[in-house]
Amino acid sequence: MSEPALVGVINADGTFTARYLHWAGTPTDTVAALRTIWADHFGRDTAALTVALLDRDWDRLCPACRHCQTKAIPVTVTGVGHALAAAQPPVQGRIATAERHGYTEWMYLIDDEARTVRVYEATVHDRWLLHSEHPLSHGAPPATARRYRRGDRVAVEYLDDPDEPLRPGDQGTVMRDQPPGSHTVTVVWDDGTILSMLLDCGDGIRLLTPSPDATTPGEQSR
Structure with a gap:
């Protein structure tokens, strides 16, 4: 929010x-x-x-x-x-x-x-x-955000384009593992839409439930 x-x-x-x-x-x-x-x-x-x-x-x-x-x-x-x-x-x-x-x-x-x-x-x-x-100098730098994994459940936090068919709060499942260094996450949304989120260009998602084989929870939004 x-x-x-x-x-x-x-x-x-x-x-x-x-x-x-x-x-x-x-x-x-x-x-x-x-x-x-x-x-x-x-x-x-x-x-x-x-x-x-x-x-x-x-x-x-x-x-x-x-x-x-x-x-x-x-x-x-x-x-x-x-x-x-x-x-x-x-x-x-x-x-x-x-x-x-x-x-x-x-x-x-x-x-x-x-x-x-x-x-x-x-x-x-x-x-x-x-x-x-x-x-300002307290503690170590923030840890690198966890990459999204296939099967992660995610929700929309905010969107770059208000004309996209999604709204904040919509939920979906990550379709494939997020490659190292990539800022794009492809999600199958609960309404059946397949849409990629561009995390370095104004889209933001948050992790709801990690995939069964993921051990480290996390969040990433850009």
């Missing part, structure tokens, strides 16, 4: 500046993505990371993304993510008084000096409550 969020930076005067992030996922997902982008693409340069994040509104963060122009994703920033074509001005304010922005559930603010990510959760009163704080 999409959990819209804000992602940005804590300014020196205590205010924040942030951009809209549509497919944010959970805090675990987003913090892991920010850590990977910071370390792998920007060489642990926190200032460069925040400049890139504040440059535009985002469809999703995707450290492994490559250039891929489609109807739904006209802008790809290699190593960072898929951006939205239209952008509003950045959201600015003070944490204590800032109201929730639209339907956003989370806000991720990078502290350049401390090299941390502060995670704020929207409350029922449309205010922001500190949820957790995470060092």
Whole structure:
């Protein structure tokens, strides 16, 4: 499910500046993505990371993304993510008084000096409550996603093309093993449709049940 969020930076005067992030996922997902982008693409340069994040509104963060122009994703920033074509001005304010922005559930603010990510959760009163704080350098890089196997049961998370005959939540069975290095997964959907998901060009699926001979659960979405 999409959990819209804000992602940005804590300014020196205590205010924040942030951009809209549509497919944010959970805090675990987003913090892991920010850590990977910071370390792998920007060489642990926190200032460069925040400049890139504040440059535009985002469809999703995707450290492994490559250039891929489609109807739904006209802008790809290699190593960072898929951006939205239209952008509003950045959201600015003070944490204590800032109201929730639209339907956003989370806000991720990078502290350049401390090299941390502060995670704020929207409350029922449309205010922001500190949820957790995470060092950008903490822990090992996220593990490589498990490849999908023939017989895996999967569900649609999101789609590149809104005109496709699938909708988020639709379920199916993986038709063949996903080859090493491939970002394409061919699925037989429960309505009988056979359709390949392009995980590096805006399609996303999640694992429901691994095939009987698979021993390692996992998830992959791009």
